[in-house]
Amino acid sequence: MEVRCVWWDGYHNAFTDISKYKGNFFITFRHAMAHAVTGNGEIYVIKSNNLENWNLVQTFPALPDSRDPKLFQFQGKLGVLFFACSNKPEEHRQFFKVYISYSEDGENFTTPVEIESHNLCFWKIRNYKKVLYATAYQRSIDGYGTVLLRSEDGEKFEVVSQIVEDDYANEADLLFENNICYAFVRRENCLSPVIAISEYPFTKWEKYTMNLIVRGPHIFKFSGKIYCAGRVFLRKDGKIFSYIRNETEYQPKTAILELDTTNMILKPVRILPSGGDTSYCGSIIDNGKIYISYYSQHEREKRESKVGQHASGIYLATGESI
Numbered sequence: 001m002e003v004r005c006v007w008w009d010g011y012h013n014a015f016t017d018i019s020k021y022k023g024n025f026f027i028t029f030r031h032a033m034a035h036a037v038t039g040n041g042e043i044y045v046i047k048s049n050n051l052e053n054w055n056l057v058q059t060f061p062a063l064p065d066s067r068d069p070k071l072f073q074f075q076g077k078l079g080v081l082f083f084a085c086s087n088k089p090e091e092h093r094q095f096f097k098v099y100i101s102y103s104e105d106g107e108n109f110t111t112p113v114e115i116e117s118h119n120l121c122f123w124k125i126r127n128y129k130k131v132l133y134a135t136a137y138q139r140s141i142d143g144y145g146t147v148l149l150r151s152e153d154g155e156k157f158e159v160v161s162q163i164v165e166d167d168y169a170n171e172a173d174l175l176f177e178n179n180i181c182y183a184f185v186r187r188e189n190c191l192s193p194v195i196a197i198s199e200y201p202f203t204k205w206e207k208y209t210m211n212l213i214v215r216g217p218h219i220f221k222f223s224g225k226i227y228c229a230g231r232v233f234l235r236k237d238g239k240i241f242s243y244i245r246n247e248t249e250y251q252p253k254t255a256i257l258e259l260d261t262t263n264m265i266l267k268p269v270r271i272l273p274s275g276g277d278t279s280y281c282g283s284i285i286d287n288g289k290i291y292i293s294y295y296s297q298h299e300r301e302k303r304e305s306k307v308g309q310h311a312s313g314i315y316l317a318t319g320e321s322i
Contacts, residue, residue, distance in 0.1 A: 001290075001319035003273050005299065006054050007046060008313035010306035012039055015216075016293040016314055017282035019071035021078040021106050024049050027282075027293050027314060028069040028080055031059075034310040035277055043069045043082050047106060051316065058109045063097065071282070072125045074132055074154050077102040080109065081125045081134070083117075098122045098136075100155060115155055120147060121170075122157075128176040133202075135163070135172040135183065146172045146185050148202055161203045163196050175219045175226065182259075184219040184228055190244045193217055193228075195264065208264040212240045214257065216279035222290050222322060226259040228266060229292065231279030240268055254278045254294045256322055269322055274298050277312055292317040 006027065007013055016029045025048045032041035043060035060066055063084035072079045084097045096119075099112035120136035127133075132151040138144060146169040149157040163172060168188040175182040179200040186193050192213050196205040214230040221227070233241040234251040241250060254274040257266040276297030283292045297312045305311035 001270070001272075001292075001317045001322065003315055003317045004051075005313045006048070006051075006316050007044075008299075008303055008311075010304045010311050012041075012277075012307055012310040012312050013044070013314050014277065014295040014312055015068045015280045016295055017069060017071045018284050018291055018293040018316075019073065019078065019282075020284055020286055020291075021073060024106055025051060025291070026057075026071060026078065026106065027054070027316070028071050029293075029295065029314055030067050030069065032062075032065075033307050037065045037067075037085055039065070039310070041065050041067055043080065045069075045080060045109070046314075051318070057107055058101075058103075060099070060101065060109075060112055063099070063112075066099075068123060068280075070123070070125050072127055072132065074102075074127055075130075077104050078106055079103075079125075079154065080112075081122060082112075083121055083123075085121075096121045102154070113155060115157060118149070118157070118159060120149075122149075123171050124173045126174045126176065128181075132157075133160075133174060133176075133181075135174060137170040137172070144168050144170055144188065146170060146183070148174075148181075148183070160201070161198070161205065163198075163205050164194055164207065167191075167194070169194065171215075171217055173217045173219045175221060177221065182219055182226065184217040186215055186217050186230075192242060195259065211265045212242050212257065212268070213244060214255070214266065216281070218281040218283065219259070220283045220285075222283075222285055226261060227256055227269070227322065228259055229254065229256045229281040229283070229294075231255075232257075232268075232271075234271075252276060252278055254281065254296060256292070272296075272317055273315070276300065277310075289318055289320050290322060
């Protein structure tokens with residue numbers, strides 16, 4: 001795969017997603033001073049028609065700290081979903097506001113509309129059979145848990161089901177295959193993720209605990225295979241950790257893994273050029289090629305930084321195979 005840096009301005013740029021709309025490629029990410037909520041992030045949307053030159057077409061302000069933007073298409077429009085949390089450390093796990101903005105031309109976006117969050121942090125959004133499905137999670141003093149929501153109008157979401165209850169579950173991505181939905185769910189407390197599977201209308205889930213730790217979950221299908229991508233942790237011998245408790249020597253990397261649907265395990269396929277604070281992939285398939293966005297700090301030492309050790313860039317991996 002070919003990998004190129006598409007955005008580096010010396011700040012902490014992270015948490016990506018990608019889409020192709022009206023012949024142009026779009027990548028969205030959070031632009032901030034640091035990974036933490038005290039970094040006061042705002043949302044950037046950049047655009048390119050040739051994958052070489054990228055222009056900033058939209059900025060959504062910190063409200064007060066905007067995070068984890070996701071791109072989607074709905075009713076002929078390009079949408080951006082993101083959430084904002086309090087920049088007060090003591091509140092940031094209990095205070096979420098969720099916003100959606102739309103564009104009909106890829107240049108002008110509507111003022112973000114705050115949607116009903118159901119006291120949840122929205123994370124991923126997908127269009128399936130002209131209905132929007134979103135994952136969201138609870139991450140507060142009351143516990144964890146990941147849920148599925150749906151919307152027919154692109155603004156009002158209703159809860160469909162609980163994907164994973166508690167179990168330190170939070171961020172999740174979705175893959176729809178015919179009438180089946182795969183949910184790739186991150187778990188905290190050094191636990192490996194869960195793959196949950198449900199048939200339409202997605203009210204009951206069968207859950208499988210994975211064999212390797214992966215964070216910033218992304219799931220997609222390419223060339224007939226299901227892949228998962230995200231941040232992994234390499235041991236000294238180059239293998240991926242399945243559990244981390246007291247280990248201090250490891251390398252964070254962004255990796256692509258194949259989901260073995262027979263044995264329900266993850267098999268490492270490729271480690272992308274990456275390091276430090278990295279991961280949070282998005283992907284699209286266009287004309288038989290895969291395009292994967294992610295962020296990384298592996299070139300920080302040779303590039304300009306305006307925020308010290310926090311600087312990170314946006315990368316794009318492309319190829320006809322993985």
